[in-house]
Amino acid sequence: MVSIPCSDTLRDKVANAVNHVKKYSHPIILSYVFEIKEKDPLQIFSSFQSAYAGKRFYWATPDRTFILCGIGVELELTTDKKFSNRFFDIYSKWKDWKEHIQIEGAHPIGTGPLLFGGFSFDPLKNANSSKWKPFHEARFTLPSFMITKIGRHTLATINRVIQSTDDINEIINHFNTYEYTLKKKNEDTNSFLNFTIKKESLFYKKEWMAAVEKATEQIKQNRFEKVVLAREMLLEFEGSIDIHYVLSMLNEHQPNCYLFVVENEGKTFVGATPERLVSKRDQKVQSACVAGSIKRGKTVEADEEYAQMLLSDTKNIHEHQIVVKAIEKVFREYCQEVQLQNNPTILKTPNIQHLYTPVEGTVKKGFTLIDFVEKLHPTPALGGYPKDAALAFIRNEEPLERGWYAAPVGWMDDQDNGEFVVAIRSGLLDEQKAYLYAGCGIVGDSKPEEEYRETEIKFGPMQHALGGKLNEK
Numbered sequence: 001m002v003s004i005p006c007s008d009t010l011r012d013k014v015a016n017a018v019n020h021v022k023k024y025s026h027p028i029i030l031s032y033v034f035e036i037k038e039k040d041p042l043q044i045f046s047s048f049q050s051a052y053a054g055k056r057f058y059w060a061t062p063d064r065t066f067i068l069c070g071i072g073v074e075l076e077l078t079t080d081k082k083f084s085n086r087f088f089d090i091y092s093k094w095k096d097w098k099e100h101i102q103i104e105g106a107h108p109i110g111t112g113p114l115l116f117g118g119f120s121f122d123p124l125k126n127a128n129s130s131k132w133k134p135f136h137e138a139r140f141t142l143p144s145f146m147i148t149k150i151g152r153h154t155l156a157t158i159n160r161v162i163q164s165t166d167d168i169n170e171i172i173n174h175f176n177t178y179e180y181t182l183k184k185k186n187e188d189t190n191s192f193l194n195f196t197i198k199k200e201s202l203f204y205k206k207e208w209m210a211a212v213e214k215a216t217e218q219i220k221q222n223r224f225e226k227v228v229l230a231r232e233m234l235l236e237f238e239g240s241i242d243i244h245y246v247l248s249m250l251n252e253h254q255p256n257c258y259l260f261v262v263e264n265e266g267k268t269f270v271g272a273t274p275e276r277l278v279s280k281r282d283q284k285v286q287s288a289c290v291a292g293s294i295k296r297g298k299t300v301e302a303d304e305e306y307a308q309m310l311l312s313d314t315k316n317i318h319e320h321q322i323v324v325k326a327i328e329k330v331f332r333e334y335c336q337e338v339q340l341q342n343n344p345t346i347l348k349t350p351n352i353q354h355l356y357t358p359v360e361g362t363v364k365k366g367f368t369l370i371d372f373v374e375k376l377h378p379t380p381a382l383g384g385y386p387k388d389a390a391l392a393f394i395r396n397e398e399p400l401e402r403g404w405y406a407a408p409v410g411w412m413d414d415q416d417n418g419e420f421v422v423a424i425r426s427g428l429l430d431e432q433k434a435y436l437y438a439g440c441g442i443v444g445d446s447k448p449e450e451e452y453r454e455t456e457i458k459f460g461p462m463q464h465a466l467g468g469k470l471n472e473k
């Protein structure tokens, strides 16, 4: 098992790093990667609750074969730039840092210095509250240390930003302390539901239904083809929400979904989404068209019947094809080879089933992960089509602030690998309050009552993880 080198070698590395800082007048990120005994990242997440609450992140892929658990904030990059500039501003800040990174130890993709964070859905939406303010238009952090689970392997990364004025002994101490912390046995942590829902508020039902009606009229007048309208639910609690409990519930009850948690001091954005926006590993990029929905059946037969109904439903197919067309267009432009199947299949999560078309490609030289994020977001699965007309409609008619809901959340490393999901089936936890979000794609033949029912199903996973009911199937 590889470990942090003995202190003499470590001293040399640190001295080298300090020289680099002086030579280039720029701080450096020194990153150590080493394998540790198999550990449960959920347990690690919770064992740092008291010392690092507000400074953690968590990420798991739908099959849970790739998990990140980040602790502490070594570096924070934020931007309040509007439009596409929020993407490129973050990218250029990270690019500056990329010239000043030293990594020690074998570091497979997903280890070493990587940023975790996300972007706002729409910087042009007027914010009437300060609910999302600490999240900025984009915010990414480099963790002080991180656990990466790849299959059965558990790797640890310790990062340190070294400034020219830093003391060498203190830096060495940083690495040794975290190495000790990561290797020691974690206490078993179980959390129990010790917070209960006091009040559930749903806002603006009438206004929302009217907005759906208005959208269908405008679609029939060919002003646009599709728009996604979302709703907000506020849950108020007796006792403080325990994020470890919520995450454990999502982990257990939402297989087939990505898990993400972004802590930001007192606020936490958390969700279990089935929808990948884009992943890039070396030159391979993947995205997914997820749009068109139907409930789960109570029996295997009923479930299959619903799936077949969805696969042949013209309204849902139309809703889905708009997304396929838009994502395919981006891939054809930015990739040299594109693979996608002609017809959607079914993606099932415990609460709902969706039409699903995965898209894959090999990126053309010169395009980056952030280029894809910028160009894809929001896909017509979350915004609509055409993009600008749909966004304008959402801005004017949707009675809520989306913040980071339905926006890209994920990670990126220094070699342009990374993955972003579409942050749906999610909520913003703020002490004794949780704001949950759910939306649905409106097309010409959408019926307000049916779409309303679809959002109720989509609130289900977060409601349940917070101690509320699991939607009846």
Ligand SMILES: C=C(O[C@@H]1C=C(C(=O)O)C=C[C@H]1O)C(=O)O
Binding pocket: 228, 230, 275, 290, 291, 292, 293, 319, 354, 381, 382, 406, 424, 425, 437, 438, 439, 440, 441, 442, 458
């Ligand atoms: C907007 C949401 O979901 C999106 C809308 C869907 C639909 O309308 O069929 C399906 C999947 C998602 O792309 C949400 O869950 O909040």
Ligand SMILES: [Mg+2]
Binding pocket: 291, 292, 293, 319, 440, 441, 454
């Ligand atoms: Mg729908």
